[in-house]
Amino acid sequence: MAEPAPDHARHLDRAWLAQHLADERKExxxxxxxxxxxxxxxDGLVSTLAVVSTVGAASGxxxxxxxxxxxxxxxxxxxxxxxxxxxxxxxxxxxxxxIENEREEVRDRPAEAExxxxxxxxxxxxxxxxxxxxxxELAREPTVLLKTMVEKELGLVVEEGPGALxxxxxxxxxxxxxxxxxxxxYLFLPIASAPVATLLLCGVVVFGIGVVKTRWTKRSxxxxxLEVVALAAFAGIAGYLFGSVLPxxxxxxxxxxx
Numbered sequence: 453m454a455e456p457a458p459d460h461a462r463h464l465d466r467a468w469l470a471q472h473l474a475d476e477r478k479e480x481x482x483x484x485x486x487x488x489x490x491x492x493x494x495d496g497l498v499s500t501l502a503v504v505s506t507v508g509a510a511s512g513x514x515x516x517x518x519x520x521x522x523x524x525x526x527x528x529x530x531x532x533x534x535x536x537x538x539x540x541x542x543x544x545x546x547x548x549x550x551i552e553n554e555r556e557e558v559r560d561r562p563a564e565a566e567x568x569x570x571x572x573x574x575x576x577x578x579x580x581x582x583x584x585x586x587x588x589e590l591a592r593e594p595t596v597l598l599k600t601m602v603e604k605e606l607g608l609v610v611e612e613g614p615g616a617l618x619x620x621x622x623x624x625x626x627x628x629x630x631x632x633x634x635x636x637x638y639l640f641l642p643i644a645s646a647p648v649a650t651l652l653l654c655g656v657v658v659f660g661i662g663v664v665k666t667r668w669t670k671r672s673x674x675x676x677x678l679e680v681v682a683l684a685a686f687a688g689i690a691g692y693l694f695g696s697v698l699p700x701x702x703x704x705x706x707x708x709x710x
Contacts, residue, residue: 485622492532492626493661498683500524501634501654505689508638508647517638517646525631533624540616551602558598565601566591572604633657651689655681 462468500521507520558565570587574580590597637649662677 488622489626492623493630496627496630500631504634521635529624529628532627533620536623537620
């Protein structure tokens with residue numbers, strides 16, 4: 453069995469290169485799913501917080517808050533999942549159609565496709581002669597020429613990524629999980645103290661979400677966490693004030709009368 457290449461020479465090992473590129477593709481796909489999960493969690497927590505704060509301030513009724521919160525969470529789960537599925541599926545279909553157009557060009561007008569690739573390579577910094585040589589070499593393999601055209605001209609990849617259903621499940625599941633956070637205090641605490649506890653609990657959770665994001669965004673954990681906390685606090689406080697003021701304007705008693 454051959455000895456593994458040292459670190460400074462591992463790029464000369466074709467097996468290492470193949471595995472390294474495969475690992476990077478998997479990491480890129482995972483980051484896409486993490487992005488969807490974090491977005492779903494933020495949206496689920498903030499939107500449900502706004503609903504329970506508004507209903508809690510307007511009604512002072514635990515049952516009404518729970519019904520509204522659960523209904524909002526369920527509606528959000530199905531809406532987010534369906535929206536993600538349809539948008540991903542539509543986007544994929546558009547990409548496939550665009551790739552097919554490029555495939556026809558490579559098949560029916562290979563000289564034109566080769567010239568386009570040479571021009572794009574030249575615009576990226578190669579000399580005209582070098583760009584033409586590289587394009588001519590790529591044109592020897594139509595599949596390679598197609599992938600190069602698709603990636604450089606359209607910014608797309610020919611390979612299949614995660615399916616639309618997978619993205620929908622990630623988005624809907626993360627939304628639903630985070631939606632439970634604003635509801636929990638209303639299950640166990642008096643209706644008068646639940647709003648403050650909800651804001652505090654949501655603040656801790658969303659700050660954690662903001663901090664976790666920095667593992668991939670490379671931003672300041674504190675700044676990222678505070679940004680998400682500010683958004684959640686605005687939703688919760690606005691909902692509570694709206695629920696307190698609106699009943700008075702409409703002639704109904706709010707929380708203070710209970």
